[in-house]
Amino acid sequence: MAQINPVVGDIAGNAKRILSWTAKAKRAGAQLVLFPELTITGYPPEDLLLKPGFIDDNLKALKSLARKITGITAIIGFVDRDADIFNAAAIVHNGKIAGIYHKMYLPNYGVFDEQRYFQAGTTPLNFVLNGVTIGVGICEDIWYPEGPARIQSLAGAELIVNLNASPYHMGKAALREEMLITRARDNEVMIAYNNTVGGQDELVFDGRGLVIDEKGSILARGRAFEEDLILTDIDIDHIHMARQHDPRRRELKRSTPADAVRLIELPAIKRKLRPPAIPKTKAIPLEEAEEVLQALILGTRDYVRKNGFTHVAVGLSGGIDSALVAAIASFALGSDKITCVAMPSRYTSKASVVDAEKLAKNLGIKLLTVSIEPAFNQYLKMMKGPFKGLKPNKAEENMQARIRGNILMALSNKFGWLVLTTGNKSEMSVGYATLYGDMAGGFAVIKDVPKTLVYAVSEHINKRAGKTLIPARILTKAPTAELRPNQTDQDTLPPYEILDKVLKAYVEDDKSSDEIAAMGFRKAIVKKIARMVDLSEYKRRQAPPGIKITPKGLGKDRRMPITNRYSDKSK
Amino acid sequence: MAQINPVVGDIAGNAKRILSWTAKAKRAGAQLVLFPELTITGYPPEDLLLKPGFIDDNLKALKSLARKITGITAIIGFVDRDADIFNAAAIVHNGKIAGIYHKMYLPNYGVFDEQRYFQAGTTPLNFVLNGVTIGVGICEDIWYPEGPARIQSLAGAELIVNLNASPYHMGKAALREEMLITRARDNEVMIAYNNTVGGQDELVFDGRGLVIDEKGSILARGRAFEEDLILTDIDIDHIHMARQHDPRRRELKRSTPADAVRLIELPAIKRKLRPPAIPKTKAIPLEEAEEVLQALILGTRDYVRKNGFTHVAVGLSGGIDSALVAAIASFALGSDKITCVAMPSRYTSKASVVDAEKLAKNLGIKLLTVSIEPAFNQYLKMMKGPFKGLKPNKAEENMQARIRGNILMALSNKFGWLVLTTGNKSEMSVGYATLYGDMAGGFAVIKDVPKTLVYAVSEHINKRAGKTLIPARILTKAPTAELRPNQTDQDTLPPYEILDKVLKAYVEDDKSSDEIAAMGFRKAIVKKIARMVDLSEYKRRQAPPGIKITPKGLGKDRRMPITNRYSDKSK
DSSP: OEEOOOOTTOHHHHHHHHHHHHHHHHHTTOSEEEOOTTTTTOSOOGGGGGOHHHHHHHHHHHHHHHHHOOSSEEEEEEEEEESEEEEEEEEEETTEEEEEEEOSOOOOSTTOOHHHHOOOOOOOEEEEETTEEEEEEEGGGGGSTTSHHHHHHHTTOSEEEEEEOOBOOTTHHHHHHHHHHHHHHHHTOEEEEEEOEEEETTEEEEBOOEEEOTTSOEEEEOOBSSOEEOOOOOOOHHHHHHHHTOHHHHHHHHTSOTTSSEEEEOOOOOOOOOOOOOOOOOOOOOOHHHHHHHHHHHHHHHHHHHTTOOOEEEEOOSSHHHHHHHHHHHHHHOGGGEEEEEOOOTTOOHHHHHHHHHHHHHHTOEEEEOOSHHHHHHHHHHTTTTTTTOOOOHHHHHHHHHHHHHHHHHHHHHHOOEEEEOOOHHHHHHTOSOTTTTTOSSEETTTTSOHHHHHHHHHHHHHHHTSOSSOHHHHHSOOOOOSSTTOOGGGTSOOHHHHHHHHIIIIISOOOHHHHHHTTOOHHHHHHHHHHHHHTHHHHHTSOOBOOOSSSOSSTTOOOOSSOOOSGGGO | OEEOOOOTTOHHHHHHHHHHHHHHHHHTTOSEEEOOTTTTTOSOOGGGGGOHHHHHHHHHHHHHHHHHOOSSEEEEEEEEEESEEEEEEEEEETTEEEEEEEOSOOOOSTTOOHHHHOOOOOOOEEEEETTEEEEEEEGGGGGSTTSHHHHHHHTTOSEEEEEEOOBOOTTHHHHHHHHHHHHHHHHTOEEEEEEOEEEETTEEEEBOOEEEOTTSOEEEEOOBSSOEEOOOOOOOHHHHHHHHTOHHHHHHHHTSOTTSSEEEEOOOOOOOOOOOOOOOOOOOOOOHHHHHHHHHHHHHHHHHHHTTOOOEEEEOOSSHHHHHHHHHHHHHHOGGGEEEEEOOOTTOOHHHHHHHHHHHHHHTOEEEEOOSHHHHHHHHHHTTTTTTTOOOOHHHHHHHHHHHHHHHHHHHHHHOOEEEEOOOHHHHHHTOSOTTTTTOSSEETTTTSOHHHHHHHHHHHHHHHTSOSSOHHHHHSOOOOOSSTTOOGGGTSOOHHHHHHHHIIIIISOOOHHHHHHTTOOHHHHHHHHHHHHHTHHHHHTSOOBOOOSSSOSSTTOOOOSSOOOSGGGO
């Protein structure tokens, strides 16, 4: 299994990747090489799929690839067209396209919109290679017990190969593994599950391909968050034994129409096969903070790299959020590829200045300091007339954040740097952020990381480094936006331990205020939080994309109307 | 037909609206009153549909409504739940829910995501009221020749009532009308097509309900962009005559299973019916510029009103875009509900200052002037160090736009005003706009209006007013962003007559560069434009929503990846 990192839209580049990984697999002695879902286009291509020229280009690339791939069988994801378009897999065998499968189950929930684009396939496909019957499936197909794998195995498949682009979220790896083990056992079939790897806008694909035998034992496991060639030698003899001793199977097979599965026999390829040296792949379960960190690093690196940037800028406040983002960026790109910018004001504490400096030094990142005071003073004068007789309020507070946004964007415009924003999921959920201020930037690294997890990941970074990369005081002091004297987050927000739990229930689990209150939170607090979430939808709509790490992020996962009068008050 | 304007999420308010319009219909002598699609929730409720509590609340509202509606039959749109959820219509008859229909065709393209939420219905429904057989359908159902209306009319329906939330775009009214006329004739059936009206985020619903007889003649037509009660007296006798003389129909009916359509007989309601005074509704075809203007006015008014704002701010540059937005806002809200803000700099021409003042005066809008120079000077000083040795470029240009954004947002934060942005579709398509600068604001009124149409609508405003509300020079001078000396848009962009045609082909029609060049444009220009569109996706992702007026807007209609290496260069 070639667990590779394609780039969306980069048809020529992805074709090259397919060729070089096919060569690698051949060199390693493989007879069959499996690529991820929509290998040629990258996943998800979104509305590029509505461009007829894009489909043409991807079809041309497949044909050209097929001519070049010889001496091996490769299963390649692409977009097929036949009256409609299909999320498809081509069986490329020794210089020819020997068969094409169309994905039958099209996800259209969460971040997925496949029914916007594709027609569903209707016919499962098995092919025979060197005496082994192999069923082809694509991603969602394997998630249904009644999906094609069932009938494919009844029709004789000993191995199901499944092409995936399965986005990461915390806990998903375990979900997948349990499901695949059950599917393998239920159907007495081996499963080779190959996942794409890499970042694409708000999604991160974590790889971690799996080869599982018919008893549910894991034979091989791909690396997490990295490209990998997963080699396995499979033995199908005991499958026949097991199946012959299973009376339920005979019963089921009798009621399955003989022509329900299309069957393709591939001619033998004559070449000397060196017995592959199979690396014993061990399970390397990642602890949560490390897994999240790796997802954030890969998501950041790929957004920067795939969009053609070489350098990023991060506004450093001396607080935990910007410290974490700077650390992630330094791991993703190297410290010399980041410029941190401290932008103090009259409200910036000495501690913040010191902590920001210390952090930059610890990470080896260049720190630029630009005081916002000269501009802030002018704004206050400029608005003296319009604001006459009115007390300072969030207008003056947000002004400061927007001056900082302007400085960062000026650096971006001058030097071609990408600005990383530093807002976390707790803030983004309740709108505790300044639009065009601290929300200004191209990529929101920790947008889906709740504040309590921001602390956990930051602490993990120090633990992992074996030294306090992130200064201790940053981890312990009370969080503050420093936009007015003696401000702390908790002037406006409930404690983060409470806030994050209520937000999970309200935003991720769609619970009502009553249900959340029944979990043990004060009704007034729950209502306040829910209202803050509802009223800040307009801010999130204008936020940059950020990496999804929870089951429900604040991007394509959650599509709320801005104009929306629904709330507990309507009861 | 009650062509009403519900508010998304406002279940209690929408229920009230249903009651008051039902009473109105009753007073007018109607026996049947038809509401729009998803009347109780508003359309589209988007991910509110994933909240179980929201579905509960809507079901409770329906039950309560049913008890209160007596002496008349009402067809009300709501979300039904039965293992899954359905886009549904309830037949409320004299205090009871007499039947429920589930929408069978669920659109999942363009701005629609109905397969994300709903299960499709499987059974067409007819009901008999006072001897007339009436088939119920919801929106998309009627767009397919093989849809439920076909079988409903074969099973005896003389009238099809269709509940809609059909969003406006230019030319859609004619499309709808032609389709409905054909559908009526093909099925020898009368059609009552009721559409919602009002703005909801980027969508505007234009009303214009239609009652069509079986010969395709229009019996009644609802107002455009306004609420309306559309009264029609229908006569079904000639339908029977026509059907009896149609041999094809007899043939078709023979092959239709008798139980394919569910039939409900409603008991008669005993009440004195005054013969309704039927207003002869004439076709009032709107000329394009007027139609677009009305859509923009309603979209703006409803976004402001439904989100609880009472006042808006518009930055006035002296150019055509901000002039048009100010004019639209004044028509939508009244001149006293807008504050215009002129924010001149060293590059602002005397003409711009004069034109902005003149426009504000003509529209009766208060004009605030805040020079950006004091802040701009400070920024230049603050960035002197970091920018040392580098020539001024877009960094200094965008700085100015972002100072303006900061001023407008400070006013917004201080006074609770909504900032309207002024970018047009041509600019937004190629990214000729400053993120967090002129793109800063809550609602982008003319985001889907190409520059050439901006001129046409502006000229129309003067024509319609019978005086030059928008000063003549604004309509004739060369467009410029005035961010550097002697700048004009055409330094960077091709002439708008060419740009807009190429953009329509590339953005709306998804044509390739080769195809567009073949239409008669220089290949180099086409490639340049396509590249500008592709590279500015990240800006559009952070833009405020704006009113869709073309078949393909830049919002939910177009879902492009930001990370995207596809372009002609990959060929």
